[in-house]
Amino acid sequence: MWKDQLAAVMGLFSTGHRSLAGLDISSSGVKLVELEEVGGVRHRVLRYHVEPLPRDAIKDGDIQNFDVVVEAIRRIIKQKGSSKVRQVAVCLPSSMAISKKMLLPADLDDDEMESMVEAEVSQFLPFDLSEVNLDFTILPSSSGISSTDVEVLVAAAKKEKVESRVGVVEAAGLEVGVIDVEVYAVQNAARLIASQLPASAHNQVIAIIDIGAFTTQLYVMRNHQLLFSREQSFGGGQLTYEVQRAFSLSPEEAEVYKKQGGLPESYEGDVLAPYMDTLAAEVTRALQFFFASSSYNTIDHIVLAGGGALVPKLDKHIEQRTNIHTIMANPFAAMSVANSVRAKQLSKDAPMLLVACGLAMRRFDS
Secondary structure, three states, X not given: OHHHHHHHHHOOOOXXXXXXXXXXXXXXXXXXXXXEEEOOOEEEEEEEEEEEOOOOOEEOOEEOOXXXXXHHHHHHHHOOOOOOOOEEEEEEOHHHEXXXXXXXXXXXXXXXXXXXXXXXXXXXXXXXXXXXXXXEEEOOOOOOOOOOXXXXXXXXXXXXXXXXXXXXXXXXXXXXXXXXXXXXXHHHHHHHHHOOOHHHHOOOEEXXXXXXXXXXXXXXXXXXXXXXXXXXXXXXXXXXXXXXXXXXXXXXXXXXXXXXXXXXXXXHHHHHHHHHHHHHHHHHHHHHHHHHOOOOOOOOEEEEEOHHHOOOOHHHHHHHHHOOEEEEOOOOOOOEEOOOXXXXXXXXXHHHHHHHHHHHHHHHOO
């Protein structure tokens, strides 16, 4: 059946794999997270690694320098104590995939459902079906859905985008077990974060702000369901540029000093504070778009994620500017760690590992 053939490539809704690590390939770097189940309930972090990428290796989600990305993945594989797992879950940026929910008659057999999905998808895709990989899954029944219907989630991505991700992974010596979409990886990890909020955030609205190198993603969720998403052209790379300009540094030097410290005293007042103010304004602006396009007018919690969130006291600054409870993303907070993992460093790195953790959780899908 065509769905089986496409799922072998797209793999979005495939079931769990006994041995699978999450591999997040982003514009700032490659991040690997491997988890295992402990006692059938809790999870343990077996290992994680982060390998930075040069500025132009990936641009707007597209892999520009194939060899550089391959070498970064290989360096992760060669790390001391690195995983013996050879199968990974990767994801496409949300902007590279189209997803849609649709209602279909519940009494369709597999072949009929596949044909109807194909017919429905062809009506909203901006390109020919022959150019895309598709996958779909039947969602659990929910209130408001007639017993004679089922709700189906469909995802589609251009073949060239899928093949690009698969190509770098295979060239590095690994195998792709699952190709996800970034928003679903974030949803997976958000379930772990919700447990750290009051009443496990039940019926509460959470805004996840994922600050990348050059773009910031807003995901608004309620009870683990996505309500809204938006991408804005602002990220942690702006701070690197301002450091570079203010202190006459190379981009590489600016990135190192930004992360490790050692900049002149004027840095905090002249560079960091204006950047944080601008970021807070971008967050406020993104939330206004959500309010304007929905029936909601409040946010209960903000969760900061991504490498751009690794700025001291950024959560307090955002909370003061928005008057919304704000925390740093740490999907590993309730997990134990293997002896080879430095727990304190993992806690510091956690915000930029949100997507990789969500991908790693695909290991436990059933």
